[in-house]
Amino acid sequence: MELSARIPAAGAGYAFAYHLLGEVFAVCGAALITLEYGISASAVAANWGEKFRTLLTSAGAIQLAAKSIVQLGPLTLSFPALAVLVAVTGMVYLGGDLGKRFARGSSALAVILILLMTIIASTSFEASNFQPFVPREFGIGGVMAGCVTTFFGFLGFDEVCCMAGEALQPEKTVPRALIGTLLCATILPVAASLALVGFTPYNLINPSSGFAVAFHERGWIALSYVVQLGQLVVLFVVTYMCFLAQPRVFYALARDGLLPQKFAELNDANEPWFATLMTGFLVIICGTFLPFDTLANAISGGVCVNFNLVNCCVVMIHGGQDGDNPSRRLGASLASFNLFSLVESLLLRQLLHGEQSSALWTIAAAVALALLVSFVVIWCSVRQEAGENTVGTEAFFRVPCLPLLPCCAMLFNNVMISSMKGLDFLLLASYLAIVVCPYLLFAWRCSQHRMSIRCEEISFSSSRANAT
Template sequence: MSDFFKRLTLKEDPSIYEDKDSHLVRVLTVKDFLALGVGTIVSTSIFTLPGVVAAQHTGPSVVFSFIVAAIVAGLVAFAYAEMAAAMPFAGSAYSWINVMFGEFFGWVAGWALLAEYFIALAFVGSGLSANFRGLLEPLGIHFPNAIANTFGNNGGVVDIVAVVVIAAVAWLISRGAGGAAKVENVLVVLKVLAVLTFIIVGLTAIHVENYFPFIPKYRLNADGTAFGGWQGIYAGVSMIFLSYIGFDSIAANSAEAKNPGKTMPRGILGSLLIAVVLFVAVALVLVGMFKYSDYANNAEPVGWALRHAGHPIVASVIQAVAVIGMFTALIGMMLAGSRLVYSFGRDGMLPSWLGKLNDKNLPNHALLVLSIVGILIGAFCPFAFLAQLISAGTLIAFMFVSLGIYPLRKREGKDIAMPDFKVPFYPVLPALGFIGSLIIFWGLDIQAKLYAGIWFAIGLVIYFAYGMHHSTLGKKHDAEKNK
């Protein structure tokens, strides 16, 4: 039993990852990472979530839910920043935990993040498709149900727009991270301008009475969930936290960062700060324009509020920019996901050809597999219930990374270089990041935990049936033992 546990906790030498990832081209700057982070975090949810959460759980105090979720995300982001500065390896949490706690725990953390990337990719592709078709309908252009919906959903066979969009982004990334980052930078500027336009126009339509009572009295909704009081704010935090998790996708590309010791912390923390300011501002304006209850069951509260405030043209422009802006989330998730799949192949945890680079030193085998799976989920499968997996899996990875700061500190300046950035108020802040992530995980509904359990069961089967026997770390250990 002790040998078995020792095998599970074999730790990779960080110098091995430095060598393996040295062929990836370091082209990404702080500006690129800020764009990647903001583009992934400030996705469609900024135009929908503030209204939805206000109507379902919080009323005007939705602002507190955004701030509390941001504080927890910020605590974890500090840990991510130190990890990425100290160990700028492809695969982020998977590679870091492999070095800190051992191969098995690294696999669990990586498998958790893989759920985020696969499903988020499919979700954004599907959401972009729905919004794009919505823009075309006033022009009299309608897609037949067979190519507009996922398989078995309202006569659907394949969501053709989702297929084309995911394939197009994969083609863009296959030409190099630098080129994809340039496109990302332009689209993010457009998206931020659209958000700022809503805030400025919306401020002219504020009715102060809509802010009272700021924290409505607590009651139970018909579905048994909380509304009002601190209970409603807590329920809102669990829903909102999902919007902030995009910052972790930046870290997966740290092996392609210029001067990662400075670039990674600035990109991670800076993009989260920008996103929080935008989310809170949109939420404050939205609940001030109309009574929060008006946003109940409203799929596009920002557009609805602008139209009803007498700004239909601004609403249409913002919706169009929002559709274009969804490409930013696809680029961010696809870059991160492909680097994670590459790192699994690099270490032999999945077939080794996934860890091969092409003649331009790009992990395009991993990108191809990620794209195919994303297309299959996004185009053919009804997957609304899988949304829960994103937050559940990512929160588990967040807990690992927060705890990983403690063994990292003991090794900095020894076998791991002393990073340019360190988590402040050590050892308190990493513990708070872990506790905050655990509390939010606890607040997820039972379905989220059930689906996470199923996903991890599949991951365990793959690890014990394949990864454990094919990993380069395990083979090296067995060779040394048999000498």
């Protein structure tokens, strides 16, 4: 909320990192935002295709459901996912009020559907289904692994920040929109999950269509179909909303010289038309061929990393001006804090899984001490700058409990990242390498050339002014 009010620009986390952390971190942030919006739109569309096939099967159209997918070697072509992504691309490309009206109406329908499912399931609530509250086969490790998967449901709440550049009064409207979005994204799914577990024992819940299958098994056939149709509408809206922010990210990259200027061109509806088409091409390829289950946890982990960058930006904006020694020291401390917290989380995960050894405990204690030292350095840097009142007295929203709150957020994000499986780690690391390496080889030189030209122009203008 504070960063989007202070830096109301397209790109959200990318724009924050570009101004406060540097261009390399900004490129990483843009890659992670693309994972959060562009690739997640593909993943949601793939899930839409799976639910559509389930609906066809339950309605008796088994052959039609089988023909909706085609196996191409190791890849699977999903025609329902393809249709959804083509429709979403067309809606965003046309722009105007059509997409806005559709988003408002469909979002209201989604809220009504969740409330309806929650209320109906609560009529057959059995408290005994919550005994024990955390089953033994899961434990703390299972809870944290569930956090990573559930975190996918929060994707897109920070899309408000991506659209902050188009807000009339971002210092007022963006914080309110973020608070409302977070409350809805938290309260409604939690209430629905409680109602579903009270309605059906956890070990009998279908992982892909919990309410629909539970209602069908109770004999509520018509209600089951209504829920399945509602889920298709909700997932279509989610796909649209995830897609909506991605062209703005490409637009911001092109504006800063990190992508061809073609991505920054606007059409008559003030939409980045080429960036929209390229986003559509990207999500159609990913959503049509890649399975949803393969992408979900890797996307969640990437969003956690992106949020860590945003938390670092919050601390940096309160910890000194760019280029001075306190800022460099603070940046190194933030990097150390993230590294040590991730390593500590991985060590504690091994200890909780029963791998007890004195050497492992010693390493964990040493890393915890290093983590504490890095936090103390961050605390001293931010408190010193706060005492000198370098941030200013602008009427922006201010993050409370600095730097404790951002550091706790980074620590918890790293705990969730450490709960990912090895394959998810590999997918996320490979994705970042594929995106960042070309920048280091090619785009960095172009950007440096652009900056040198800009500096020469400024110097030439200053010389002419002095001569005059």
